[in-house]
Amino acid sequence: MLLDIVFIVVGVALVLWGADRLTEGASGLARRMNVPEMVIGLTIVAAGTSAPELFVSFVSALKGTPDMALGNVVGSNIFNTLLIVGCAAMVAPMQISKATVKKDMPFTVIATVLLIAACMDFWPVASISGHAISRLDGFLLLAGFAVFMYYTFRMAANKPQQAGEEKAENTGEAMNVWKGVLFVVIGLACLIFGSNLFVDSATNVARQLNISEGVIGLTIVAGGTSLPELATSVVAARKGQSAIAIGNVIGSNVFNILLILGLTATICPMQIDGITLVDLLVMLASVLMVWGFSYTKYTVARWEGAVLVLMFLGYMAWLWQSIA
Numbered sequence: 001m002l003l004d005i006v007f008i009v010v011g012v013a014l015v016l017w018g019a020d021r022l023t024e025g026a027s028g029l030a031r032r033m034n035v036p037e038m039v040i041g042l043t044i045v046a047a048g049t050s051a052p053e054l055f056v057s058f059v060s061a062l063k064g065t066p067d068m069a070l071g072n073v074v075g076s077n078i079f080n081t082l083l084i085v086g087c088a089a090m091v092a093p094m095q096i097s098k099a100t101v102k103k104d105m106p107f108t109v110i111a112t113v114l115l116i117a118a119c120m121d122f123w124p125v126a127s128i129s130g131h132a133i134s135r136l137d138g139f140l141l142l143a144g145f146a147v148f149m150y151y152t153f154r155m156a157a158n159k160p161q162q163a164g165e166e167k168a169e170n171t172g173e174a175m176n177v178w179k180g181v182l183f184v185v186i187g188l189a190c191l192i193f194g195s196n197l198f199v200d201s202a203t204n205v206a207r208q209l210n211i212s213e214g215v216i217g218l219t220i221v222a223g224g225t226s227l228p229e230l231a232t233s234v235v236a237a238r239k240g241q242s243a244i245a246i247g248n249v250i251g252s253n254v255f256n257i258l259l260i261l262g263l264t265a266t267i268c269p270m271q272i273d274g275i276t277l278v279d280l281l282v283m284l285a286s287v288l289m290v291w292g293f294s295y296t297k298y299t300v301a302r303w304e305g306a307v308l309v310l311m312f313l314g315y316m317a318w319l320w321q322s323i324a
Helices: 002-032 037-049 051-062 067-091 098-119 135-158 160-168 177-208 213-225 227-238 242-267 277-294 302-323
Strands: none
Touching (some): 002 177, 051 067, 067 227, 067 242, 067 277, 067 302, 098 242, 135 242, 177 213, 177 227, 213 302, 227 242, 242 277, 277 302
């Protein structure tokens, strides 16, 4: 167990260091290429920090246990919207552009509603136990992801003024392209390796302490795979790059639902087991709360971040009690 604890510390250190390099490289590339940091956060950073969820989901599908993928994504999205946005806002109030609130955040809400509908087989039910996310559902989710990516890049191309405004918010010289790419690659590698090391070691410790598999899957695995988003968003918020911080969360949530679950369901239909309608509704409520807070002066204030963190702790307490 002592060695596992050492690995947990090393994993966290790698994640934090990798998040710093990734944020620095991504923002540097954004300045060099005149690309809005929001777009970088929605695409490159979000895709990179969603890599642990993608890895876990693919392995689960290939091993014939795709239901773990659903639990991982639902748990990770709740971590993202409650804990990560909450912690980032508590570090520094998050300034959010009007375009993000009115055009980007609705995609997260739509993706969440689409997932809930797929779990309910597109019919109102009181329980989703025994339902499944079919291959057809997977194709629909992938189609939604394609629309999201098309929209993101089209908006970036049609809003050169907005790109200039977001670029102007950041001080400092533009980073050399190759240096920026190197920072992004090294950062992503540290995030992925550190997250896997953390999840494996924390799982071993939990098992040695006789903690149930259900608690491990819904808390440790989901929390561990969300470490990159947490580290990246907090570091970005501390550096005053709230566009990357909020873009990372929005993009990761959309990636998790539309791309990861879409691909996983296409490979192997997911039988819903261990995830309840309450979990899905908490995920939707968390997204709506962040969207609502963003409308208040287009800022998520420190006290609003504290509310999100308290809601997360309350959900974790309820989850622990219901599973135990």
